């Protein structure tokens with residue numbers, strides 16, 4: 001029979017139990033034992049659930065209290081020296097030190113850098129390596145979890161680890177640059193020991209995740225794959241090499257050839273490669289088809305899947321395995337929790353639990369024929385059909401508007417140089433923030449009460465207005481130049497808009513981990529998108545009415561809404577994005593009409609949505625940039641358009657960033673010490689830039705002199721009249737105790753910079 005397995009299950013819990021347990025522990029309200037026991041309960045529940053679903057191999061070590069890549073760094077003793085000796089701490093506490101920026105003595109140090117996991121909204125902690133580093137087994141977490149699963153009676157387990165090359169590829173070097181491949185020997189040796197220990201625990205199969213094989217790899221790295229895996233040959237466990245998130249393309253032959261016992265392919269993103277791989281795979285190897293989409297929430301079309309699997313099964317027999325395309329970390333836990341979700345829409349969806357059921361059904365279907373098969377698939381086929389034929393997806397008005405899009409709609413009247421003198425006048429080095437202020441317990445509680453009917457709309461509105469008054473006053477007192485309303489009314493910068501747009505559905509418990517204990521609840525974009533009414537105008541106008549200073553309108557851009565939602569898969573993403581752009585265009589125009597002179601359109605996820613392969617960049621960037629421009633270009637020259645991006649590796653895409661034609665772009669740069677600005681200098685970026693001057697992800701308060709030093713570095717790269725001063729990103733995850741002093745220091749640094757700059761200019765004159 002065909003073997004079923006899984007690469008990972010969401011660990012946060014269907015009611016986010018892990019999030020709340022973590023935060024209680026961090027606040028000192030719970031003991032570590034309490035946290036560990038919640039974690040163990042979750043693992044036990046998830047293993048059982050997968051066992052009950054009929055999986056033949058259940059993943060172990062997919063669980064993490066913070067991040068699986070960080071866990072792996074600890075397993076390899078790859079801890080940056082600034083954290084001191086963490087070896088006496090538990091695995092959990094060591095991980096929290098690195099993730100949250102504390103050394104072994106509990107003093108604040110720079111946290112491990114967080115970055116995007118491929119093209120997902122999950123963030124991992126970047127391994128930091130030093131020259132000559134040795135890798136030794138430094139944590140028992142992996143082995144303990146294997147023992148734990150066995151003690152619960154699960155003998156059919158498959159530990160999952162990041163593969164050596166992917167882990168190394170995702171790492172960065174410290175101050176001293178060197179070729180990371182120098183470390184491969186020691187790394188492979190450590191893997192050898194890890195695998196040996198797993199074999200000693202009775203493990204038969206180990207999955208090594210190598211999604212880096214879906215990337216453009218330099219020749220030396222391809223070579224390194226060959227040498228690393230041939231050195232692991234003969235290890236006493238069987239190895240399943242897992243690739244996902246994209247086709248293998250030029251790495252296909254390499255992947256097929258590596259001396260392992262099985263290869264997993266993402267059959268959702270690379271359907272065309274399955275047969276090709278089957279042809280190239282040596283006869284002793286297993287081919288695991290990742291046929292159920294681990295990145296989206298739509299029910300699979302199982303009949304369609306079987307047309308792909310039938311010929312494979314003929315060719316491979318028992319050597320064909322089935323699995324979700326990737327770890328289910330990226331989808332919510334259980335659709336059954338969604339009591340309030342529209343019945344028809346719900347019928348089209350599958351969350352993690354349902355995806356495992358689909359997998360089991362697919363196996364039954366694969367081994368059945370004719371009428372028996374049709375009978376098995378009947379419900380699935382019916383759901384696929386109603387979705388295809390549903391009138392709720394299609395809105396003729398939206399279609400028409402899309403047809404009537406013209407090129408000039410993506411074009412502002414004049415270029416930046418002509419626009420700037422018509423816009424608000426500001427001091428040199430204007431100061432601002434990225435939009436959100438702390439989402440306090442009080443704000444969230446008000447929203448919960450409102451939702452549960454314990455607070456009426458007027459009460460809720462007044463509560464939010466009270467918050468707006470508070471943040472306006474604080475910003476005036478601090479002396480910021482361009483103010484924000486603080487986004488108190490938003491549960492999330494994407495979900496908030498999803499809730500107000502037609503064509504979206506939203507869930508109650510559809511949480512997905514973003515980083516650490518932080519989760520997002522991506523809205524579900526199922527049909528044509530339109531905007532029944534203004535979404536932000538009332539809040540922004542109210543905020544503007546409280547102050548003489550310019551109030552920035554605050555919107556999430558079309559590309560970011562697209563990338564951070566679960567999106568319909570029945571039309572090209574580009575078309576869906578243009579629909580979003582038109583809806584936002586109307587909002588931008590309404591804000592302008594309401595007297596808002598500065599409008600920020602966040603495109604936090606534009607860079608993250610960049611396809612994994614360079615050959616696909618141009619197509620994506622063309623429609624992504626066009627969509628941003630459609631949303632922004634309706635305004636007069638006198639309205640200043642800002643955009644914000646957090647993940648700011650722009651070196652290779654600078655022309656597209658410039659083509660967005662924003663008047664001001666604020667970006668995340670503090671952790672890279674302004675080096676990201678080199679791209680702007682080299683490109684001769686024409687407009688204004690606010691490079692983030694401090695890291696908002698850490699609770700540490702930035703010092704005035706550090707901010708000033710960063711600003712001086714920025715001035716070496718961009719002209720003074722183009723420089724803005726702001727934090728790296730929004731402040732919603734911080735507390736007021738952190739935000740107030742941090743902004744005070746930022747404004748003090750700004751004043752100092754202005755003074756020094758004036759003095760210099762006078763001296764020069």
Ligand SMILES: Nc1nc2c(c(=O)[nH]1)N[C@@H](CNc1ccc(C(=O)N[C@@H](CCC(=O)N[C@@H](CCC(=O)N[C@@H](CCC(=O)O)C(=O)O)C(=O)O)C(=O)O)cc1)CN2
Nearest residue numbers: 444445447448490491492493494514517518519520564733
């Ligand atoms: N979508 C998205 N992706 C993003 C970001 C982002 O802001 N949004 N930022 C970057 C970093 N990622 C982040 C992801 C999540 C959070 C975050 O703060 N998430 C919150 C949840 C936000 C939210 O939806 N809050 C709800 C509250 C939901 C909730 O917990 N409700 C409780 C009660 C809440 C309480 O009493 O505190 C309940 O219903 O019972 C609200 O404000 O309404 C969290 O995990 O804590 C921050 C950054 C990259 N990706």
Ligand SMILES: [Zn+2]
Nearest residue numbers: 604646729730
């Ligand atoms: Zn940001």
